[in-house]
Amino acid sequence: MHLIETRDLTYSYRGDRNALDGINFIAPRNARIAVIGSNGAGKSTLFKQFNGIFRPTSGSVLVRGEPITKENLHEVRKFVGIVFQNPDDQIFAPTVELDVGFGPTNLGLDEETIHHRVHEALRIMGIEDLAHRVPHHLSGGEKKRVAIAGIIAMEPGVLVLDEPTAGLDPQGVHDLMGFINSLSKRFGMTVIFSTHDVSVVPEIADYVYVMHRGRFVLEGKVEEIFLEPDLLRSLRLDVPVLPKLIRSLQKNGIPVPMAYTYEDAERALIQAYKGKQ
Ligand SMILES: Nc1ncnc2c1ncn2[C@@H]1O[C@H](COP(=O)(O)OP(=O)(O)O)[C@@H](O)[C@H]1O
Numbered sequence: 001m002h003l004i005e006t007r008d009l010t011y012s013y014r015g016d017r018n019a020l021d022g023i024n025f026i027a028p029r030n031a032r033i034a035v036i037g038s039n040g041a042g043k044s045t046l047f048k049q050f051n052g053i054f055r056p057t058s059g060s061v062l063v064r065g066e067p068i069t070k071e072n073l074h075e076v077r078k079f080v081g082i083v084f085q086n087p088d089d090q091i092f093a094p095t096v097e098l099d100v101g102f103g104p105t106n107l108g109l110d111e112e113t114i115h116h117r118v119h120e121a122l123r124i125m126g127i128e129d130l131a132h133r134v135p136h137h138l139s140g141g142e143k144k145r146v147a148i149a150g151i152i153a154m155e156p157g158v159l160v161l162d163e164p165t166a167g168l169d170p171q172g173v174h175d176l177m178g179f180i181n182s183l184s185k186r187f188g189m190t191v192i193f194s195t196h197d198v199s200v201v202p203e204i205a206d207y208v209y210v211m212h213r214g215r216f217v218l219e220g221k222v223e224e225i226f227l228e229p230d231l232l233r234s235l236r237l238d239v240p241v242l243p244k245l246i247r248s249l250q251k252n253g254i255p256v257p258m259a260y261t262y263e264d265a266e267r268a269l270i271q272a273y274k275g276k277q
Pocket residue numbers: 013014019037038039040041042043044045046
């Protein structure tokens with residue numbers, strides 16, 4: 001049974017062109033999934049289907065094998081935690097600690113458990129020192145970490161991040177990739193994120209859906225997606241710099257095996273160089 005699955009999912013805002021058009025999406029257990037696409041592709045609209053904020057116009061959304069209903073909506077929202085693109089939509093308590101504790105409090109947990117979860121979430125996100133700050137006064141990157149901590153504290157089975165790298169500085173992006181990988185590795189959380197910043201995808205995703213005008217036009221493992229540079233470019237997406245560089249070296253007769261992450265590329269280049277000597 002998949003954690004989230006959509007079947008021929010269609011959604012239309014006002015009866016005009018479908019914002020989602022025949023989407024078949026699967027999130028298995030312990031996966032890291034990227035949904036990439038340029039602005040207006042339909043990424044945010046799709047994510048709002050995952051916890052019942054929007055309902056399908058046709059087709060279905062299954063969470064742990066069950067369609068979302070009024071009766072299970074509360075359970076679904078406990079299980080699928082979504083962090084929206086703009087943290088201001090999600091942060092409203094007078095302190096960071098209270099804000100991160102808002103979700104767990106709503107789950108009806110006892111105070112000790114709430115306290116433990118809040119501090120664990122702050123620790124994971126590296127913002128323990130912000131606990132008593134006013135969220136409103138934080139920087140964009142700090143607010144984003146607070147918003148993510150607020151969702152982690154609810155211990156969802158699936159963490160959905162809409163454009164998590166948007167507006168972050170390079171260190172912020174690097175840190176975020178670390179959180180995503182540790183949540184997936186250490187806690188077995190399934191992570192689904194959207195982005196139009198394709199360069200981060202190989203570092204934090206195993207499987208990729210490429211979205212354009214409400215449809216998936218390509219899907220597959222990272223290696224499969226980045227073998228289609230022309231298609232990606234035609235969708236106004238970039239190809240990560242490492243496979244692009246290695247492909248160019250290969251074309252020039254330098255035998256470097258293909259690599260997608262920094263670590264793999266480094267190893268491949270060192271080996272290729274040493275092999276020549
Ligand atoms: N509230 C809305 N009302 C009407 N149309 C919308 C609304 N939100 C988004 N859309 C349209 O739906 C399509 C998909 O938008 P969205 O899901 O926000 O894309 P993305 O997140 O990939 O940038 C776009 O054509 C957009 O204009």
